[in-house]
Amino acid sequence: MIQKQFAEKAVEKLKTDPQVLGLAAGGSYITNELDEFSDLDLVLITKEKISGQKEKMLEYASKMGQFIDGFTGEHVGEPRVLICLFDNPLLHVDIKFVTAEEFKERVENPVILWERENTLSQIIKTTEASWPKLDFQWIEDRFWIWVHYITLKIGRGEYFEALDSISYLRMNVISPLLQIKNNQLPKGMRKVEFNFEKADFNNLKKTVPEYEISSIIRSLEKEIELYNELRKKLYPGDVVLKNELQKKVMEYFTKIKTKVQATDEK
Structure with missing residues (x-):
């Protein structure tokens, strides 16, 4: 597999650097589920802290292979990760930079x-090692206010905003809960x-709406269900x-749903 070949070459390039304490691979590499579409998740452990110094992170990445470009992972809450694309062969590689203490x-x-x-x-x-547990109370404290927000967007006719918010609930609430139900992380x-x-x-597919008001409403109803x-x-x-909050939000949702559907039928 190209991922393993890349990793082996990266080791040879890095192990002569006295600052490097080790290189490890995570994700699909652990379970031997790599395929032609897999990216490569690497963890580079160094004596001194490298993360936060983008130029040094890029310098280390450039040692590993034919580096094209990369950026840090603030958008996923992990600035210690450099998200990279390498060439010959074209390969997506995420490199996390940590010290031994951070490891x-x-x-x-x-x-x-x-x-x-x-x-x-x-x-x-x-x-x-410990995967962060899903905080059920955190979700419950927010879910019905999120539903109310989406209802506002439906009522105003901001359907793209509603679509994005429904997607957010699918990604951050519905699918993670279904993962747990199916004995996954x-x-x-x-x-x-x-x-x-x-x-x-x-059921998860039914939460994916089209850009059409009745479809948006059905998808949100499915997420609530x-x-x-x-x-x-x-x-x-x-x-x-949050039973009282749920009751009030659902009453408002029903009101807006009835109003929007009546308008749509005209």
Whole structure:
């Protein structure tokens, strides 16, 4: 696989640098699920902190292969990651720059490609990887206000705004909850085509609207329906449900839905 070939060459380029403590690979590399469409997730561990210094991050990336271009990952909340494109062959590579101390806090145990003096092996042996748990209360505290916001956009006729907001709920609420239901980590839309039961996948598809008011309303209704079902199935008893808020929002949604549909039929 081109990803493994790239990783092997990167090791040879980096291991002579005394600042480098190791290079590891995460994601699909761990489970040996790489295919021709996989990107490569690398973790570069250094003695001194490199992240936050974009020029140094780019310098290290340029050592690994035929570097075309890259940018840091603030948009996904991870400025320590340099998102890169390499050539010959064309390959997407995400490189996370961390120190040994930062490597102790990780979401998975990556495959160690190379390390200096067992540094990474010792850290993995003495610390635990932990994927952030989905905060059910955080979702419940926000969900119905999000629904109200989308209803406002529907009522005003801002359908693109409604479409984007429905997509946000799918990505950040509905799909992560369905991931948990299907015994997966709550990784948004990651591999839903392969990991979800058929019924769950079909329900998720029904949350994807067209640019047409009745379709937008049906999709939002489906998200509300799925959320109520998943909340009942997955949430522990200590989650405080916003029942009064839900009631008021749904009354308003019904009012706006009736008004919009009456207008649309004229």
